[in-house]
Amino acid sequence: MAVLSTGGPTPPPTGPAPRRVLLVSRDEELDSLLAGRRVAAHLAGLEETGDEARPGGDGPPPDVALVCDDDAATRRLLELGVPVVRLSSGHRAAVEPAADRALHRVHRPGWLPGPWPATPGGARTTGVLAPARSARGRDRHGSLLLLSLWGVPDAEADPFTSGPLRQLAAEAVRRTQRCEVVCDTRLDRVRDALEGLDGVRVRRAADTDVDALHAGTELLLAAPTLGAVALAQARRAPLALLPPLGDRQRDLAERVARAVPVPVAADPHDPSLWAPGEPGAPDPWAALDGAADDLRGAQRVARTLRQLSLAPL
Template sequence: MPANGEGEFPAHGPAPVRRRLLLVAAPRRLDSVTARRRIAAHLREMDLVEDTGGTEGREWIRKDADLPDAALVCDLPAVARELTERSVPVVYLHSGYRARGLPAVTAAAVRAHAPAWLPGPRATGPDGARPAGLLAPSRLARDRTRTGCLLLVSGHRAPGHDLAAFAEGLLRTVAEEAVRRTGRCDVVCDGEVAVTAAALAHTTGVQVHDARTADVDALHAAARVFIASPTLTSLTLAQSRRAPLTLLPPLDHDQDDLARRAGQAVRLTTVTDPADPALWAPSDTDAHSAWSGLGPDDLRGAQRIARTLRQLALAPIAF
């Protein structure tokens, strides 16, 4: 009998099996969750399981779990090891730039995310991590009718009392000034989101987002002013779109080190006086010139990691 019951066999055979990929990131770390989102944007043909609930892939490591065909693990070496032990091919991404920052990792492929222009030693480790290139947004254009301000805050390593003091002090002042100058302010934060949200709860015109679920790239494309913690996420956004960036004061040693190194290569300003008119009228022309002066950089890191994940899911033995 014809398979379709109407006198003809189907023109095509069975639909190809869709591969399932698990994407896990350190849930309290801005650079990790941003990297996961940017890589996922290039894997739409796959069945993606993104762990945004903070379980760090644990439910997929259980012995009775229906395991994925491959996994991306960002900054969680223990998760990479456990998945590898369950025979899941893993791409491990290290969000860092410091030579001592890369831990021993068990994975099929290890990549390190950092700008090539950043002064100082590259992140290396016993597993021979390869540079990933910049994980740029999938969409590089910014909205023509940009409004408002994006405040990108990373405090995942800051002690709770330090983060609370920062949020209730300088951050709230900057957010209030942002609303006054630009009309609105989106604040995206990692770590203790509740601390920042509580400090800004009564500030009209401010919306606080959790970095685990917020589309930072889209918010940046729509914002006229960008003020951010010194992170790979903020540097990558500004460089890939050649857009103005003003840094918030560092909240931990790594942020301080990153700001210092970045400042050796490109001119970046840090918020000192939130009422300074220059802070709210950044020059796109100056920013374009500053970022262009760094020379070309590889912006295709997300596409390349996505390609590696595809290869692992389809032919892990041949990888």
């Protein structure tokens, strides 16, 4: 039986309005960006709200907020009465205390070797914040060079970008035909260092879907960051770590080396650096097979946000 339209106004939707979530992360920090995006991919049932819901904006406050690393935003949202999940996205040898009344979550793979100090203030570790999609393209080619210079002293960042970075990008093009360079901060400095290299493209991390870009590339060269390690682990993909810059990267690189045989790109012309991209190469992540549940960190944080939006503390 056909139902004819009466031409009248469309009735308003029935049922409760969707709960609104605000996502805050640092655009200048690779780990912060990746953590926020990976959690957001699992927020079905929550409506993401924009800048108008931030403290000082024109819109009503959100029902719940995920704040990656930004203590000032955490405090302002708590003052507005917004329940907050405060996520520490990057590697820390110790865990800093979170603002009062925020639920503190710490991105830390379960397999990453300690020792670790006690987490203060009820902070909980998440496991691995993995990308929502683990599949990679069949026709992968080229290299992705994922660079994080957040918090790196100038005395280390400048010599690396002017020397080893250019050599690595040039060798990546020679070996894999192209190289996508994605960095979080000091973008102009990186562009200048790589100027004139054919086959090299430089992108800003805040404007790039890093996880999607990685799905179509053959080899990942990455700074020692949790977001990059999680990306390679979840996809069982080859990874070579860039020489660590700054104390945090050095500490993380040392811990990863104790658990996973990941090569370090100290010499761009070392053939073994490029061997993980070859067919039949050993899987460096095989030793971590027992930690499959550890890959569900993003889902766990998203579940906490949904629960908090319905029943604030």
